[in-house]
Amino acid sequence: MEAVEQKDFFISRRYNLTWAFVLLIGCYLALLYPVYFPRQKIIWRKYMKERQLNEVLLNHSAELLNQPCRLMWSQARLRELYSVKLTPVVPVFLQMHDVGSTQSGLDKFLTPFGLKGNTKLAIKALQGLPHTSLTPELVSRTCKRCVVVGSGGVLHGSQLGSHIDRHNIIIRLNDAPVTDFEEDVGSRTTIRLTYPEGAPKSPKEYSNNTLLVIAIYKSVDLAWFSSMVNKQTLGWWTKLWFWKSVVESVPIKAENFRILNPKIILETALQLLQYPEPNNMMTAFSQVPTIGMTAVIAAIRLCDEVSLAGFGYSLEQPDVPLRYYDTVRMDAMKVQPIHDVETEKIFLRTLVHARAINDLSGGIS
Structure with a gap:
């Protein structure tokens, strides 16, 4: 029993x-x-009803583009706003002479804030690149206007495409598509800033006139980068270390690849957003700027005048679409733990209100 x-x-x-x-x-x-x-038709109908088309934004954008370009405008305003001394010259793209140099400071922190322990991998990656700077055409311009195009749902129906295309340098993020969205986001791409997991899988999003700039968040990103540049097969062991599947072939020439200087991410995190210094023992738990925030600082380093389009998170509106090209809701931003979007929003709002940068789509109130 x-x-x-x-x-x-x-x-x-x-x-x-x-x-x-x-x-x-x-x-x-x-x-x-x-x-x-979410239910796509219901969400977009509600969102567009609230937003409608803002002619004021379109007129403001056209007015800015019709004015003469102002030399070093955004960087000068940034320096005025923040008392911290920004390093006068920081190359946006990683240079061979900085890798392994103690003076560059890249050996102080682990990725994504430095290259500590990854010097050999970085050298190998850079050896495959014919060029590590902007194209001669862009370098030769006396005054450059940049626009950083975010993925925000605020771009849906904005009709800003023709205005975006008038900028000298157009920076896009990750796999945000251009095809089928040209009316709202433009058709040209000068720089696409991404990382292996975020790189576009569609060949349509690559062009021989576009620089693909990779942010290195972990050691294996350098191995992926070298494989893409040299048109080599990505090893199965390397694939295991990515948190989702990555593109295994990028249809552009080696001359179109660049590596983002980790000092741009470090400068964004420590000096501007004032995050605590990264813990080298476990950088995965450090606060890391979003790739969009990093792109803004890179743009200020590259260009004289900087504008934003498609930026701004409305966390108080959880049902609003997060991105212009799908129906993922704003709620999704609350799931991720490493980005402090509220701090970034306050920082960008400060820059916009001080007219250091321009907000073309009105998402940063």
């Missing part, structure tokens, strides 16, 4: 554990489903 009772007990416990697991998974999916699988 006792043996039967024990058997029943263990069967009952197994049964309860199974149902507990099923319920846990069910609750998890119930929380994530509304964020990642």
